[in-house]
Amino acid sequence: MEREARQHLRGVMEEVSRWRRLAVRIVEQREPVETAAEDAAGRLLGRVTSLGTGSSTAWRVLQLTPSDTELVTSLARRRALPELSTPVQQGIDQLTGDADRALTAVRALFGARRLFSGKSRKNEAEQAAAYLASLHEQVASTRLVTDLESLAARDGSAIPSVGLPDILDDSVGFGHRLGARAELVERRELDAARTALAAMERALQRENEFRTAVSAAGDAVRQAEVRKLLADMPVERLKDATNGQLRINALIDAGIGNVQQVLDRRARIRSLPGVGETTGTRMVGAARTIWQTTLDEMPVRIDIKNRSQATTKLLTALRAWDAARSIRNATADLAAADAVRPLLQSLDPQASHVVLVPQARTVAELRAALAAVERRGALLNGGADVADGDPWEDFSTRPADYYAMLAELGFLADDAEKSQGDLPAEIVAAVRELKLDTSHLKASLRGYQSFGARFAIVQRKVIIGDEMGLGKTVESLAVLAHLHAKGSSHFLVVCPAAVVTNWVREVGTKSDLLAYRLHGPGRDDALRSWIRNGGVAVTTYDTLGWLEGRIPERAAPACLVFDEAHYIKNPDARRTRRSTALIDASERAVLLTGTPLENRIEEFRNLVGYLRPDLSVSASELAPRQFRKQVAPAYLRRNQEDVLTELPExxxxxxxxxxxxxxxxxxxxxxxxxxxxxxxxxxxxxxxxxxxxxxxxxxxxxxxxxxxxxxxxxxxxxxxxxxxxxxxxxxxxxxxxxxxxxxxxxxxxxxxxxxxxxxxxxxxxxxxxxxxxxxxxxxxxxxxxxxxxxxxxxxxxxxxxxxxxxxxxxxxxxxxxxxxxxxxxxxxxxxxxxxxxxxxxxxxxxxxxxxxxxxxxxxxxxxxxxxxxxxxx
CATH class of the missing domain: 3.40.50.300 (P-loop containing nucleotide triphosphate hydrolases)
Structure with missing residues (x-):
């Protein structure tokens, strides 16, 4: 090779060598970043676990602790590396591969090597020279050198630390390895549910303890009431209680004027002048008998104008017991607890974030379950931790629930016979045998309300004629909740337009059933949702015409409820004909009305006839008692004075x-x-x-x-x-x-x-x-x-x-x-x-x-x- 050619080749070699050094620097910069990122990804993926119940996997889970920040930062640093285009990557590969070897081989053409190299080596050197010249010409005609200089000048160490909340962000580039649906949940979301779950489990364990506390507090309130009553009871009642056998002049002379004073001073009675051991014992015994009889028959009354310490303690205990026992019937909340329990129990104490990858369940479902558990836990903690909140406020908001609990514990004098109305013995027996499933009912039932619901279930088509204010709505909801628990899905309530809103509210607050308003704007969408999802559809008598023919067989109501049923007392009215067509086609129907008879007996007979045409009922020829016997299989009525002993006068x-x-x-x-x-x-x-x-x-x-x-x-x-x-x-x-x-x-x-x-x-x-x-x-x-x-x-x-x-x-x-x-x-x-x-x-x-x-x-x-x-x- 001529000197001039060698001089030109030397210039080519210098430029290619410089380019090679740029390529090597780039490789040296990128390689540790990529290695660290791959290691971080492997370590994170290796910690992904599966959670669920039985053989079903609900989610794949990755728990993150603060120490994982370094791993996430490594991933982010790789993600921050400039993307290498194909020409640049090919150029780097050439410069660090073939070009590097050519630069070594071409040296045989220079200096002493040129004289001592063999023919084959010189041939290899000449080929390398040709390759370098070609490479130089190729690179010089592109932007490769400019791109290499820009990449080599970049300072990778300038990338800041990346936080755990960004792990699924595009800037980290890890989310695609878990799946597009992966979501991040913060520890605080889980901690609230974890506390709530503990409250739920504690409540289940402590229900009996709370019930005992209610019984003790109720007895204390009742005894305080008995004490006040006996303090107002003249001592002469001892004489009445013993058929005049006791002489009470000695008590009066001693300044003992009421029965309570006899009990308070019982230790001194026997030593009063003119009393003696035997008479004193009889006096105290008579007073004790009056006290026990009064206590046995004394219902617990809660006077909001007299907020005594004993009554406050009772309300506090009732609130705690109600919260604790409600969990057993809160099937949806218990199901939610079961869903989140594996995740909450597996939490690393150091974990600050959790990545969830949906499998059988979505993250939205998890969050819904977490919210349900948290709501239930807040209620339970509010009941169990009585230091916070005024129980009187809760009582004033829902007194009926409190009285239902008192009735359940025997603190209200419900008359079983009166709660059953005038029913034949065989029907009463069948109603008593039925176990009412209240798993989908959020409200507490009084004894007479439970009986009314069971009566409606046993008899299938009935009139609940309870007097105004006794809770006919919740009785009918108890029927629907029971049927839903047994597999029924669709129910229909027909009522006056004025109470549609109230019915929708009651369904939502007193049961787990979904409520749909088939009245007014949006009724078409509501109807489609009800048909698809099931629940309680609420419509009006005037809307029944619109509803005709729109309910498919698969959504046929398992039970109908007609509120203010006296609206259909006239058999010739259009709304009556539409209502009775529904009743005839349905297996169950409940007519609610406190006024089945407004003007004429014929109206009452019509209502019974819609439900039970098989009952032979005369409108006017029979005596009242016989008339009531004939309608009894389809009619149940209780009056306020019979079952609401706590109702104010x-x-x-x-x-x-x-x-x-x-x-x-x-x-x-x-x-x-x-x-x-x-x-x-x-x-x-x-x-x-x-x-x-x-x-x-x-x-x-x-x-x-x-x-x-x-x-x-x-x-x-x-x-x-x-x-x-x-x-x-x-x-x-x-x-x-x-x-x-x-x-x-x-x-x-x-x-x-x-x-x-x-x-x-x-x-x-x-x-x-x-x-x-x-x-x-x-x-x-x-x-x-x-x-x-x-x-x-x-x-x-x-x-x-x-x-x-x-x-x-x-x-x-x-x-x-x-x-x-x-x-x-x-x-x-x-x-x-x-x-x-x-x-x-x-x-x-x-x-x-x-x-x-x-x-x-x-x-x-x-x-x-x-x-x-x-x-x-």
Missing amino acids: RVEVDEWMPMSSIDEQHYRAAVIEGNFAAMRQAALLAGVKSEKMQRLIDIVQEAEDNKRKVLVFSYFRNVLDEVASVLPGKVFGPLTGSVSAAKRQCMVDEFSQAPHGAVLVAQIVAGGVGLNIQAASVVVICEPQLKPTTEWQAIGRSHRMGQLESVQVHRLLSEEGVDQRIIEILARKNQLFAEFARVSETADSAPEAFDITDAELAREIVAAERERLLTGS
Whole structure:
């Protein structure tokens, strides 16, 4: 090779050598980063474990501790390395491979090696020279050198540490190794559930302990009540208790005036003058007998106005027991606990994050389970750790649940026979044998409510006619929950539009069943969801026409519930025909109505006939007792005084008052026109000049002074508007039939939260149906109604299970005019209902079945009033 050629080759070699050094530097920079990342990935993947139950894997799990930050950073550093294009990678491979070997071989053409190298070596050197020249020319024509210089100049050590929360981020590049659905869960999410899980397990273990504490606290409250009662019981009762055998003058002379003092001073009784050992022993024995008898029959009452230490302790114990025992019936929460328990139990104490890779279950399902466990745990800790929170507030929020627990423990005097109504012995036996499955029910049941639910299940198609306020809704929900536990999926509730919202709420708060509103906007989507998922569909009597033909066979309701079932008492009405078609096609149906008989016995017979056409029931020819026997297989009714021993008293006052002069003018004009409706309203349309209005203002003012709230009912919108404009203070309403169901419930909620003295003004046919308004304890009815059941329903909105105050009912009545005559008609209808539908009462003979319609009543009264006013007779 000529000198000039060698000189050119030397220049090529220098440039290729420089390029090679760049390539080597790049390799030396990248290789340890990639090695460390691969090692980190292997170590992390090697710690992935499978979790689940039995042979099923729910998730693959990777637990991360703070020490894993270095591994994640290693992965991130590799991810941060610039990506090598194919030409660059090929260039690096050439420069560190073939080019490196060529640079070594080509040296045989230079210096002393040129003289001493053999022919083959020189040939190899010449080939290497040709290769280097070709490589130099190829590289010089591309961006390879620029790219190599840029890569070699990069400082890899400048990449900062990467935190564990970023492990699934693209900047780390590890997520794809686990799967696209992998998710990161922080330790704090799991710790809350871990604490809750411990609370659930502790509650299951401590339920008996809490129950014992309730029993002890209940006995203490009952004994305190007995002590107060005996302190008010004159000592003369000892004489009565022994049929006059004891002489008590010595006790009176010693200043012992009541039975409790005899017990308190029993050690000194025998030493009183004129008593002696034998007589003293008998006196103390008689007092002890009275004490024991009183204790045995003394129900536990909770007085919110007398928050004694003993009662507070009882409520605290009840809250703890309720939380503990509720876990056994909370099947969904227990299932959630089972789902998360393996993960929570396997947690490394040092783990700060967990990567979950879904297998049989999604991470969303895990989070839902964690939330369910956490909610249940918070409830359990709130019940078990009594230092926090006021048990009186919880009691005020749900008194019916507390009384149900007291009844379960025997602290309320439920009468078993009265709770069963007037049922044949064989039906009672069948109901007693049925075990009610309440695993999907969140509410506590009173004994009579459990019996009612079991009666409906055993008899399949029934009327639950319990008096207003006894919990017919929860009885029917207990039926649906039991059937759901036995495999049924779809249920249908039909009710007035006013109570759709209340039913949806009750299903959600008192059971695990899903509720769907098949009424109003969105009903089509709700229907599809109900058909697909099952649960309780809630619709209205007026929507039944829309629903016809839309329910496929697979979603046929396993049980129907008709609330306010007296809406279908007329067999010729369209809604009745649609309802009875559903009843005929269904295996089970529950009709709920506290007023199965409003005007005529025929109405009651119709309701029974819809369910049990096989029962031969006469509407008027049989005596009341025989009539009740015939309907008993399909009808169960209990009255408040029979089963709610804790219900505060109800005081009803008929407020008779004269008409003012302007009232009389309005009334006379209405009579002349023959306008019956105007006659009924006349005494309330003169504002403050009306005697009834003046009395209403006084009642509201007195209620505010006594820290009460007031419900004012009238049939007439004109009267309601007048009342709302005249009454002082905060007035809600009028709540009328034109107010939407959702807005009605909202109005009731706002009224319930308002301060004392608030007034809710409601149309009696709207506010008197379906709403629970225990916040009010004063009820005013502005004019007598044409049906006694209308008044009963309205009063029952307030005087019902959960009411903590005594309820005052004021009827505003005019001494002259239509009110007196309506009251006479009401008395006859009251008697009719009592003898045929109020099963706890009996009658000696069949009464006359008054079949008087509202129109006939109006004609009768208008004619009589015309005669009285216009002829003076």
